[in-house]
Amino acid sequence: MAKTLDKDKEKYMVQYGEPVGMIAAQSVGEPGTQMILRSFHLAGIESTISTSGLPRIVELVDAKKKPATPVTYIYLNKSISKSFDKADEMQKKINEVVMSNITRRTIENFTKGTIRFLFNRQELELEGLSPKQVATRLEKHLEVDAKAEDEKSVTVHMHTKNLKLIRATTVKILKSVISGIEGAGKVMIRKDEKTDEFYLVAAGSNMEGIINVDGIDKSRITTNDIFSVYRLFGVEAARNALAMELKKTLDEQKISVNQRHLYLISDAMTASGTPKGVGRHGLSGEKNSVFARAAYEETVKHLIHAAAYGEVDPMKGVTENILVGKQIPIGTGSVRLTIKKEDMAKIKSKKD
Amino acid sequence: MATLKKGKTYLYLNGRIIGFVEDPQKFVNEVRTARRKGVISGEVNVAYIAKLNVVNINTDRGRVRKPYIIIENMAPKLTKDLLEKLKSKEINFNYLVRNGIIEYLDAEEEENALVAFTEHDITDQTTHLEVDIASIFGFTINTSPFPEHNSLARHAMLANFTKQAEGLYATNFNQRFDSRAYLLFYPQVPAVTTTAYDSTNIKNHPSGQNFVVALSTYYGYNMADAIVLNRAAVDRGLGRSIFYKTYSDEERRYPGGQRDRFKIPAPTAEGYMGENVYSKLSDDGIIEPEMQIQEGEALIGKVAPPRFLEENIGAGGLEEKVRDDSTVLKTGEKGTVDSVILTESTGATKIVKIRIRSLKIPENGDKFASRHGQKGVVALLVPPEDMPFTAEGIIPDLLLNPHSIPTRLTFGHLLEMLAGKASALNGAPLDGTAFTDKGTDRLEQYGKILNNYGFEQNGNEVLYDGITGIPFKAQVFTGVVYYNRLYHMVSNKIQVRSRGKVQILTHQPTEGKARQGALRFGEMERDALIGYGASLLLKERLLDQSDKTEVLICKECGSFGYYDHIKKVNVCPLCKSSSFSEVEISYAFKVLLDEIKALHILPSVKLNE
Structure with a gap:
């Protein structure tokens, strides 16, 4: 069995000189043209409407630092994952609540040196918070003198009348996280109908923060933010995540592309150790050849750089060889003589 | 700007706000009554748009307007009495407009109207009646017979083909010096006409001919929108222009x-x-x-x-x-x-x-189209002796592939074949205006005529194979269809080139028919060859068959040299050396290096032996 597999292995291997990159590009590009025409949205069904279709592909391929709609899927430990109460508890723990989300009005009293935050009580109730909790949180994290004086507001006593300081503190407090994990975004509870499990969906991508919360199944947490995966698990994981996200986006539109192509793209993007886009700041911008770079974008910039630093074009790529009119080193053109004719004669004579 | 008071509606005149109305419906009704009485101009249109709480009065130019018969108390104001007077020319159309029997609505006022197609459709909600139900189509579609049996996509195509049809575009063509003009020999009035032909002048400017069409294949020569023509018919002047x-x-x-x-x-x-x-x-x-x-x-x-x-x-x-x-x-x-x-x-x-x-003269590659958005390109001119023929010896002018019909949903084409045949036998044109069947069965009507002249009532014919003389096993649907010759002709478009002119700047082949140009081997074609790994084919396309040049490259400094014809030596303009390599490069690359030099950057070429 192993022998036959080993024998067949070569049969299925890509041949030397095969322009895999061009084939991958064409294989993704051609169905991509259909995607523009059929860019419909399934509105409402999934409450987290994430970018999909061509914009999402562009976002992935350009290796954007932050996706337009980050989503994190958080699974709970098997022991607690079937209980809604536990899931609800976890949701409260993770769900990011920013002060400005629950504040209805801010009243700065510059003569007394106080800032009063009037809450939107519905929001407050929804997040399961009380003004007292908010006040203690503010005291703890921002080291301000905060007091919950009634059921609908918190007052911060600044003990100073410095206008600038009061205004700066107001802004700081409004931006501060009251509960949950910073960058986790809004968290919702979902139920997996197949396994009866509850899991959480967060509209943020701070995996580094979320993964340390107790009760989370660290092996199953996923996100659509490639860089979050990269920071937490490394390039290999980022490569996988990238290929998977590409596949998911294409599958959504019922476009079937062989995953080898997607893996090739992800490989090329992560080969340097960090995810890099394919555009002018990524792969294309790092080509060895001056001509290939100049032919793509920012022609003058590359020519001037080449002139200033005395760059030499090794003429090893496709673009530059087409430009000068040489046979391209791909496919049938990738075969080269490694021994000179004269040297061949020497080898023969030795044998004789 | 004035602010809206509660319970009032904005009033706009030609898009500009002029005030408010308290009861918009009442206001609109009053304006309309006044218009019908002739107190205000008939060109005024008013519309109440409840959704936006707006009343729009439009009096400006550029609105498309269409006449409708007004309905009052569930009865059209155009009574039989008036119709009789109209027929006897006692009154005319303008009389009806002036007396509030017919009024013109613009697009906006149409939103307030409920228009009945026929008198039978009138309910208590109906406000207007179509003057003619065929007027729900435009003029071009109304020149087509039985348009109600065709799909909308084909109507759109028909509208395009009508513009491209050759015919008698002007009777003074002899005195005109149009930059391009096409004239059809012996244009005919269609066998199946519509009211559009009577109400306009197009009978005097026909743009097609009545072809005898058999719905049959011919040895695969009429696959996929190709058509087969009878050469004898073409020789006698069919489709000649x-x-x-x-x-x-x-x-x-x-x-x-x-x-x-x-x-x-x-x-x-x-x-x-x-x-x-x-x-x-x-x-x-x-x-x-x-x-x-x-x-x-x-x-x-x-x-x-x-x-x-x-x-x-x-x-x-x-x-x-x-x-x-x-x-x-x-x-x-x-x-x-x-x-x-x-x-x-x-x-x-x-x-x-x-x-x-x-x-x-029609030849292979010329384009024809019927009035049902069915276009085709001539693929073969068959000698008459090889064409199928009927028992009477009738040889069809055109063989249309039956596969053209079901997927395109142009059943009007089939009806026209039948009606055209009936009309040809009858010796008088038949009417094919949209929605004029009035409950009668058209197939029965035309079948009766065909029967009277001894033809199959469903239009089928026994056809004999022109080559063997044996009758086909199946009967073939045969009829008469009005075909247009469209002005796209191969003789005006054909162009070939193997070698030819090149551009001065790049030494690459020229582009376009007027310049004897080549077809562009573009970026995507290049990608396809790279993807295939065909590196030598790619080099041939992009270098050998394009802008290949031989240049001298100085072995010392790597710049271009030249041959001095007087001294008969190679010269390097930079280092004056005379050792050179002859190199094949694309001329475009030479131009690129020259232009880089113009930017005060000195490129040099290093060569491997």
Whole structure:
């Protein structure tokens, strides 16, 4: 069995000189043209409407630092994952609540040196918070003198009348996280109908923060933010995540592309150790050849750089060889003589 | 701006707010009543848009308006009494408009109306009645018979084909010098007409002919929108047309007293094209009518002053230096000089207009279309003896592939075949206006006519194979269809090239038919060859068949060298060395390096042995 597999292995291997990159590009590009025409949205069904279709592909391929709609899927430990109460508890723990989300009005009293935050009580109730909790949180994290004086507001006593300081503190407090994990975004509870499990969906991508919360199944947490995966698990994981996200986006539109192509793209993007886009700041911008770079974008910039630093074009790529009119080193053109004719004669004579 | 008070509606006049209305419906009704009475102009349209809480009055120009019969108390105001008077020409259409029986609605007021198609559709909600139900289609679609049996996509195509049809576009075509004109020989009025033909002048300007069509395949020659024509019919003038093209030139005046002159250029003129080119011109430099002319031959001989002034200065000779600026027949064209006129422009300069006529007999690749958005390209002209024929000896003019019908949903085409056949037998045109069947069965009606003349009532015929003489196993649906010849013809479009002109700057082949150009091997084609790994084929396309050049590259400094023809040595302009390598590169690359040099960057080429 192993022998036959080993024998067949070569049969299925890509041949030397095969322009895999061009084939991958064409294989993704051609169905991509259909995607523009059929860019419909399934509105409402999934409450987290994430970018999909061509914009999402562009976002992935350009290796954007932050996706337009980050989503994190958080699974709970098997022991607690079937209980809604536990899931609800976890949701409260993770769900990011920013002060400005629950504040209805801010009243700065510059003569007394106080800032009063009037809450939107519905929001407050929804997040399961009380003004007292908010006040203690503010005291703890921002080291301000905060007091919950009634059921609908918190007052911060600044003990100073410095206008600038009061205004700066107001802004700081409004931006501060009251509960949950910073960058986790809004968290919702979902139920997996197949396994009866509850899991959480967060509209943020701070995996580094979320993964340390107790009760989370660290092996199953996923996100659509490639860089979050990269920071937490490394390039290999980022490569996988990238290929998977590409596949998911294409599958959504019922476009079937062989995953080898997607893996090739992800490989090329992560080969340097960090995810890099394919555009002018990524792969294309790092080509060895001056001509290939100049032919793509920012022609003058590359020519001037080449002139200033005395760059030499090794003429090893496709673009530059087409430009000068040489046979391209791909496919049938990738075969080269490694021994000179004269040297061949020497080898023969030795044998004789 | 005024603010809205509660319970009031904005009132706009031609898009500008002019006030508020308290009861919009009442207001709108009052305006309409006044309009119908003739108190205010019939061109005023008013619409109440409840959703936006707005009343719009429109009186400006540029609105498309359509007449409707007004309905009052569930009865159209156009009574039988009035209809009789209309028929006896006691009153006319304008009378009806003036007396509030028919009114014109614009797009906005139509939103307030509920229009019934026929009198039977009238309910208590109905406000208007269509004057003619066929008017829900536009004019072009109404020239097509039975449009209610065709799909909308085909209507859209028909609208395009109608514009492209050849016919009798103007009766004074003989006096006209259109830059391009097409005229059909023997245009016919269709066998199946519609009311659109009666209500307009198009019967005097028909643009097609009635073809005998059999819905049959012919050895695969009419696959996928190809059509097969009977050569005998074509020889007798079916689909034959004439193509007129006008060339013109002017004796222009230039500052400095110089001017162009119509004459046969002397061989000394700059850009002289050779004696043969001007051989058909008469002494005045202009071609005579009824001369046969081929591509590359001059129609108008003209000499012009040189483009740049300094060329004349210092010449000193007695003879004025001139440049040949003759008009030559374009590549791929030929024909007969139909008419020549010599006249004067407003600037008092001489103008020549020459109309060339060429005969266009249907040939392989010419385009035809019926009035149902069914287009086809001639793929074969079959000799009459090989065409299928009926028991009466009728040979169809055109064989249409039956697969063209079901997927395109053009059942009107089938109906026209049947009706056309019936009308041809009857000797009188039949009416195919939209929605005019009025409950009667059209198939039955036409079947009866066919039966009367001894034909199958469903239009089928026993056809005999023209080659073997054996009848086909299946009967073939045969009828008469009105076909248009569209002006896309191969003879005007065909172009081939193997070698030819190149551009000066890049040494690459030219583009476009007018310049004898090549077809572009573009970026995506390049990608396909790379993807296939066919590196030598790619090199051949992009270098050997394009802008290959041999250059000398200095072994010392890597710059381009040149061959000094006097000293008979290779020279490097930079380092004066004389050891060179001959290298094949694309000329575009040489241009690139030259332009980089122009940017004060010195590129050098290093070569491996």
